[in-house]
Amino acid sequence: MDWVSWTSGSGERSGGWPGQPAADKIVLLGKKIPLGQAAAWRDQFHSEWRFDRFSLEDWGRLLSAGASIARWEGAERLRGNSAGQRREQDKQGWGAGRDNREQDKKDWEMGFPVCLYDRRAGGHPRWRELCAPDMDGAQGVAEPGRMPAAREVARFAALTAGRSLLQPELRGLLEAQLPELAGSWRTLAQLAQLAGHAALMAGVAPAQTGRRRRFAGLLRGPALPRCRRCGSEVTRTAPCAGCGQSSCAYCEACLAMGRSRSCALLLRGSAVSGAAAGHAAPPAPADRQLDRWGLSPAQREAAAEALRFLAAPSAGRAATAAAESASSSARPPAAPSAVPVRPARFLLWAVTGAGKTEMIFPLLAHVLEAGGRALVATPRRDVVLELAPRLAKVFPEQQMSVLYGGSEDRWTPANLVLSTTHQLLRFHQAFDLVIIDELDAFPYHNDPMLAYAAEACCKDSGHFIFLSATPPKKLQRDAAAGRCGVAKVPARFHGHPLPVPKRTSFPGTDENISRKRLPSNLITELERSLQRDAQIFLFISRIQQIPPLLALLRSKLPGVRIEGTSSQDGERADKVLAFRSRAIRILITTTILERGVTVPRSDVYILDADSGLFDEASLVQMAGRAGRSMEDPTGRVFFFSRQANSAQRGAIRQIKQMNRIALSKGYLKVV
Ligand SMILES: [Zn+2]
Ligand SMILES: [Zn+2]
Structure with missing residues (x-):
């Protein structure tokens, strides 16, 4: 196609594309050259007056210099090889050292699989062909039988x-x-x-x-x-x-x-075609779309807000439409644009235990039923595996693929994709709706690569929804300033307020371990929790504290099964199961269990809550383990620390504020 267009010259007369200049010289690259390498040369390439006189060997040497005329000039000077020239190059700092230069020299002596075509040397309409020894040349390149059909x-x-x-x-x-x-x-x-x-x-x-x-x-x-x-x-x-x-x-x-x-x-x-809004009948009003999902009032109001966001055209849509109408049909369509257009963003800020999964169902339905494509991405593989059967049940008629490292669905085409964040690197401009769950959780938190991938996989005209109980400060500021839409779900699905953490003074875990003593206020509260039949999450800041603390607690609370776990524990999954089934009553853990694990009737103890390793979000997440079930909706949360700090104060403020909003909106059953 390209060959035909360049060799047939310009103008309608010869059948070339209008405005295409006639080529006088063409360099054909051999198949041995990796396509990525060829693309890099194409991007580096600038026409030069010198190219008119270039021989086949010159082209080979230019390409071995990365198609960079500056590097080629340096290499040519090196070929002169005189001591004076070398000193000159050293002064100019060309090249990265003697070894590299020797290697480069070897590279261009190997020769390059190229052919050179010259229209003028051949005499119109013939082209003179000069080929490197193992090249086939262009004969037959554009013959119909050898080209794949349209x-x-x-x-x-x-x-x-x-x-x-x-x-x-x-x-x-x-x-x-x-x-x-x-x-x-x-x-x-x-x-x-x-x-x-x-x-x-x-x-x-x-x-x-x-x-x-x-x-x-x-x-x-x-x-x-x-x-x-x-x-x-x-x-x-x-x-x-x-x-x-x-x-x-x-x-x-x-x-x-x-x-x-x-x-x-x-x-x-190219971007996946068939944007949701263009093809289907206008969606039903938000109220009717929400009826079938059985949401709590707090869930319902936030989901309705998110549906209104989805129904409004995205910021990028107008720009995309303008670009599409501007491209003329006489020319081949432009390659996918590299101009970044940010899709519209929305934050669904749902407290721990709000039931956020149910809230995404109507949003997915809105996009999928209009013929669009939707993605739910989460940093953690276990969340993907847990969510997959639920989504499959809710959307049985949709093609769905579940992506994580080593998953079998890798190349399955699908309208609904459930994925770990790393897998997003394989998509570009693919989705009308991208929902990122727990974006503040490891490994998404502060990882610019995953942020880049998440943004790139959403169409310019698409919509982006972040789902979090503890959104990063930057996103909170964007939402407050109106740069990003936001809806809060301030109440849990069971309609009881979030347990407010109680700060209790404490000499510090290391101090306790070195003195082999535990303060009586800690033991008293633990005994109360056990008496009320609660399971106890005991969060600590460092893995090394687990074994000595375990020994101390076992000696103070004989007859109670206590275990410890961390990211380095091979039996973690089994211990979590035993904790859930109440065989283990107290589980000492690092922040590895700060989210995702829901155990009915739990109390939460955070030791060294003033540790720099716990930030506000982490404290809110850990506190969020308590009071999750309908049967025991209150739960008790303690910050044991030497002193109050901004993270603890911020976490308590955030929890109280959500409770206040929930109360004022009438979402709470118990006041
Ligand atoms: Zn390479
Ligand atoms: Zn990379």
Whole structure:
């Protein structure tokens, strides 16, 4: 396609695209060159007056210099090899040292699989062809029989829409879904790009070298290349078999999902078409959409607010529509835009135990029933596994895929996707609705890579909903300033207020351990909890405190089964089960159990609540373990600490404030 267009010249007369300049010289890259590498060269390439006189060997050397004219000039000077020139280069600081230069020299002596076509040398309409020894040349490249049919390109484009895939992932997807086309992926990917259905690029892109960037570089040091898949800065290089370079940059941040590097091909499909609003009848009013879900009044009001947010066009939608109408039908459609347009955002701030899962059902239904695609992402695999059967039951007619490391649904096409946050790296502009659950939980918290991935997988015209009991301060500020929509669910589903933590003074766990003593106020409260038949979460700040504290407590409370667990405990799941079934009565734990675990009739003790390792969100989450069940809706929560600090005060303030809002809205049964 490209070959035909460039060799047939300009103007309607010869059948080329209008406005396409006639090419005089064409350099054809061989199949041995990785597509990602070729894409990187394409992005680096600028036309130069010197190219007119370039020989086949010159082209080979230019490409081995990364298609960078500056590096090529340096290499040419090095080829002169005189001592004077070398000193000159050392002064200019070109190259990264003698070893690299020797390697580069070897690289360009290996030669490159390229062909050079020259229209003028051949005499119109013939082209002179010069090829490196093991190249086949362009003969037959554009013959109809050798090109995949348009229908196959369309199938390829439909399959890769909404995806961001490295080459091995692309092949995996094709082998799973279109095995008959897997063999011609290379041609299909290029045709899809020419037709505007996909963008091909190198996995790692060089740093921007604009003027502004250079000035910034003076202050902050040189800019690093970036990974286009996950957005991280790339600091590592390694010798690479793919491109033969001695220092091929690769991304460490997303390495667990496959190696993104300078010569790796990254394919970004076009945005998934069929935005929800365009295709179906206007959705029913929020009230009627909510009737079937059996929500509590607090859940219902917040869900209605979120539905209104979904019904309003997203901020990005107007811009996208304008761009679509501007693109003319005479030209091939533009490749997916790189201009960032932020989808609209909404925070669903639901207290612990509010029943947030039920609230997302009407939101998903709203999008899915209008023909859209929806994603629920959560940082934790166990939440994915727990949620999957519930979603499957609520939406039996929807195609659903459940994604986590090693899941079998990896390449299953689906309208409803339930995923751990890392898996989002494989999507791009794929969803009309993205719901991120517990965005403040590890590993999403403060991870720019996952934030980047979450944003990239939502369509520009899509909607973003964050679900959290303890949203990060930044998001709270955005919501307060109106930069992001918000609805609070201040009451638990059972209509009882959140237990307010009681601060109690305490000499500190380490102090207790070294003196082999426990304060009587702690023992007294623990005995009260046991008497009222409560299960006891005992949170501590450091793993090393578990064994000595366990010994102390067992000696003080004989006959009570007490265990300890942490992230390093291989029997954690069994202990949590035994705790839930009341075989274990007191469970000493780190923040690993601060969320996700619900045990009826629980009291919560947080030792060293003034530790720097507990922030406000963490304290609210731990306190949220108490009073979760209808049978025991109150529960008791204690902050044992040497002193009050801002985290404890903030947590108590937040809990009291939610209770006040719940009371004023009439959500509480018991005052
Ligand atoms: Zn990366
Ligand atoms: Zn490489």
